[in-house]
Amino acid sequence: MLTLICRHFIARASAYYALITITLLTMVPTLSLAPPGEHLTHISTKDFITVHTRNTPTTYYEGRQGPTGFEYELMHRFADYLGVSLNLDASHHPESVLPAVREKGDLGAAALPLLPDSPGVHYTRPIIQMQPLVVYRRGLNGIKEPSDLVGLELGTLSEAGTDEALRDLQRRHPTLSWKESHELEVAELLARVEDSTLDAAVIFEHQFRLNRLFFPNVERGFILGDPLSMAWAVPSGRGLGLLEAANRFLQDLQESGTLDRLVSRYFGHDDYLEYVGTRTFLDHLDARLPRYTALFQQAARETEFDWKLLAAVGYQESHWDPDAVSPTGVRGLMMLTNPTAGEMGVTDRTNPAQSIDGGARYLRSIKDRLPEGITGDDRLFMAMAAYNVGLGHLYDARKIAEMRGGDPDSWQDVRAALPLLQQREWHSQTRHGYARGGEPVIYVRNIRRYYEMIQYVERSRQQFFQLEQMPVNDDPLLLFELVPPLN
Numbered sequence: 001m002l003t004l005i006c007r008h009f010i011a012r013a014s015a016y017y018a019l020i021t022i023t024l025l026t027m028v029p030t031l032s033l034a035p036p037g038e039h040l041t042h043i044s045t046k047d048f049i050t051v052h053t054r055n056t057p058t059t060y061y062e063g064r065q066g067p068t069g070f071e072y073e074l075m076h077r078f079a080d081y082l083g084v085s086l087n088l089d090a091s092h093h094p095e096s097v098l099p100a101v102r103e104k105g106d107l108g109a110a111a112l113p114l115l116p117d118s119p120g121v122h123y124t125r126p127i128i129q130m131q132p133l134v135v136y137r138r139g140l141n142g143i144k145e146p147s148d149l150v151g152l153e154l155g156t157l158s159e160a161g162t163d164e165a166l167r168d169l170q171r172r173h174p175t176l177s178w179k180e181s182h183e184l185e186v187a188e189l190l191a192r193v194e195d196s197t198l199d200a201a202v203i204f205e206h207q208f209r210l211n212r213l214f215f216p217n218v219e220r221g222f223i224l225g226d227p228l229s230m231a232w233a234v235p236s237g238r239g240l241g242l243l244e245a246a247n248r249f250l251q252d253l254q255e256s257g258t259l260d261r262l263v264s265r266y267f268g269h270d271d272y273l274e275y276v277g278t279r280t281f282l283d284h285l286d287a288r289l290p291r292y293t294a295l296f297q298q299a300a301r302e303t304e305f306d307w308k309l310l311a312a313v314g315y316q317e318s319h320w321d322p323d324a325v326s327p328t329g330v331r332g333l334m335m336l337t338n339p340t341a342g343e344m345g346v347t348d349r350t351n352p353a354q355s356i357d358g359g360a361r362y363l364r365s366i367k368d369r370l371p372e373g374i375t376g377d378d379r380l381f382m383a384m385a386a387y388n389v390g391l392g393h394l395y396d397a398r399k400i401a402e403m404r405g406g407d408p409d410s411w412q413d414v415r416a417a418l419p420l421l422q423q424r425e426w427h428s429q430t431r432h433g434y435a436r437g438g439e440p441v442i443y444v445r446n447i448r449r450y451y452e453m454i455q456y457v458e459r460s461r462q463q464f465f466q467l468e469q470m471p472v473n474d475d476p477l478l479l480f481e482l483v484p485p486l487n
Contacts, residue, residue, distance in 0.1 A: 039234070040082075040241030043106055048085040051075050052100040054110040055090045056185050057210050058266070070266040071109045074127070074253070078107075081249045095159040095182045101233050106242065108233035111204075113161030122236050124246045126229035128263060132165040133208055134221035136200035137193050143200060143221045146173055152199040154178040155189055155480060162202040165225040166483070174487045178202075179480035190215045206267040213282065213457060281315075281450075285457060288320040292333070295353050299360035308458070310360050312450035313384065316443060317359075322352040334359025363387050373409045381411040384447055385418065385440035393421060396430035397437060403429070415441050 043049050053060045053071060060072040067076075067088075079086035092100060092110060101108040102120035113130065114123045136143040136152075143149070146169050156162045158180040170176045179198075181189070186207045192198045194215045202224060212218065234242050253259045289311060296314070300307035311320075317335040318324035325331050329338070332349035336358055341349050344358035367383035369391065374382055386394040397417040398408035406413030420426040421437030 036239045037241035039106070039238035040245060042238075043082065043084055043242065046084075048087045049079050049082060050087045050089060050104075050106045052089050052092055052097050052105045052108045052110065054092050054094070054097070054185065056111070057187070058207055059110050060088060060090050070262060071111065073262055074250075075107075075109050077253070077258075078246065078249050082245065093182055093185070094157055098233060101235050105235065107246070111160070111207075111230055112233055113164070114229040114231040115161075115164075118233070120236055121233040122243055123231040123233055124243065125250050126231050127250060127259070128206070128230050129227040130161060130230050131205040131227040132162050132202055132224040133205040134200055134202055134224055135190070135193065135208055135218050136221050137196060137198075138217040138219050140199060140219075143219075145222065146176075146224070149173075149178075149200060150175050153197070154200050154202070155192065155198045156180055156202040157184060157186070157189065158182040158481075161228045162204065162224075163483075164228075166202055168225055170483075170486055175485045177485045178483050180483055181480045183479050187211050187214070190218055193218050209267050216282070281453065282457075284315070284319055285454070289315075289454075292320060292352055292356065295356045296360075299356050302357075303360045303364040305360060305363070306451075308454045309380075309447070309451050310356065310363075311454055312447045313359065313363065313387070314356065315450050316447045322350055322355065334362075336362070366391060371409070375409075378409060378411040381444050381448075382414060384444045385414070388443040389418070389435055389437065389440040390432070392432040393418075393435040393437065394440075396427070396432050396435070397421060399430060400426050411444075415444070 053075070055061055056069070058070050060067060060069040060075075062068075072088075075088070076086055089100065089105070094110065094112075097108045097110045097112060098118060098121055108121070111130070112123075114126060116123065134143065134149065140152075143152075149169075150173060154166075154177070156166060156178060159182065163180055166176070166178055184192075186203050189198075189201050189203065190208075190211055193201050194217050200221065205223065208220060212220075232246055234246065250259075292314070293307070293311070296307040296311045299305075300310055303310075314320055314333050318333050320333060322333045324333065324335065326335060330336065332355035333352050334355045336344070336346060336349050336355060338349075340362055341347075341358060344362050346354045346358035348354055349358075363383055366386045367379060370379055370382060370386075382394060385397075394414070397414050397420075400420050401410070401413040401417040402408045404413075404417065406417065408414065417426075418435075418437035418441050421430070421435040424434075427434045
């Protein structure tokens with residue numbers, strides 16, 4: 001599903017490329033004053049490219065392991081593509097990026113909307129589509145269509161593209177008014193909706209995906225107008241070389257599937273939020289997981305698993321409740337049976353340290369016992385399935401997969417075979433007989449989703465940390481300029 005979402009996300013951008021190319025070509029004569037490769041040659045000579053960007057989760061920020069962010073990943077790869085170093089100026093807000101590119105920069109990469117009539121710059125091919133979206137404070141009812149925005153305290157960012165969507169809307173609803181800020185970023189704007197300074201805001205859909213974890217009182221409203229294209233900007237009048245190199249790079253990134261993967265990594269997790277139940281999962285993540293994080297990390301070091309994966313198993317098993325008990329008598333945070341606890345030397349299944357340590361070692365022992373032909377993620381997923389249904393039933397499913405012409409070493413084929421253990425036609429041909437084979441399929445799927453979510457939250461917390469460090473203005477509305485109604 002994520003792959004399809006990401007491809008649609010990118011394909012919508014590419015669909016506009018032919019039209020945009022025509023627009024760009026009409027602007028090419030302004031470049032003829034300079035040799036075609038002048039700018040690119042200058043970058044090669046100085047051995048670095050200067051990129052003007054913004055310090056936001058969607059562009060660039062300092063994570064625990066160094067610089068990161070969706071556009072940072074692209075910038076860094078492009079610098080490598082050119083064989084030069086990357087020099088960042090991340091001091092900008094949306095309205096200052098293009099002037100910096102025109103006056104002194106090599107490239108602007110800051111969630112820029114592609115506006116072909118912008119003077120002094122040229123845009124690359126589209127990278128992704130950016131869909132304007134109305135979001136509003138939880139508790140406001142009936143925010144379903146543009147006319148519902150009239151009379152609300154509505155905010156957006158200046159010159160980010162969302163302001164243009166509001167201006168288009170205002171032509172049809174002349175009484176519409178809103179506030180714009182050129183000093184805030186998206187997370188700060190959402191914070192003002194969360195704290196009731198604003199009733200609603202217009203941001204881009206992918207920005208909401210990335211930030212919604214931290215603003216549970218901000219609801220998704222409705223899409224507003226047509227999508228815009230995110231693109232990079234280069235200065236005009238210095239040759240076409242850099243523009244052409246950037247376009248080749250972005251096209252290669254799309255054709256190789258790398259762009260799909262980056263979009264999925266940064267913006268593709270909204271369905272996970274819906275699946276696990278945002279509030280319940282986040283409540284447990286904040287209230288329960290911190291008590292056991294060190295135990296998961298210790299167990300991970302000893303068993304060579306990612307601690308976040310072990311935490312995901314624990315959440316699937318018990319929602320991180322050390323006193324959990326199943327109807328069949330399985331107990332504890334990792335829900336160990338009595339025989340398994342005895343095998344792992346666990347004397348108290350309700351002791352979180354013993355349970356996590358025993359569960360991690362048991363998962364490792366299962367993984368180590370699998371046939372050598374099962375490798376990579378297939379090996380991990382089958383080990384998790386066996387943790388749930390038992391190693392014997394997993395082997396039976398592998399046999400059924402082979403009987404059906406599939407690969408017993410492939411999780412995809414074994415996953416399709418596991419539910420057949422519920423059917424007499426198939427389980428009668430196996431050693432261990434009937435099993436509720438659909439459960440391990442759901443079990444593995446859930447753990448993968450919880451694991452993705454824990455990773456996502458950890459990464460997002462790094463991004464959100466910057467917002468928490470920003471000074472708070474005594475009067476938050478002073479940061480906005482009013483755009484009055486037309487009549």
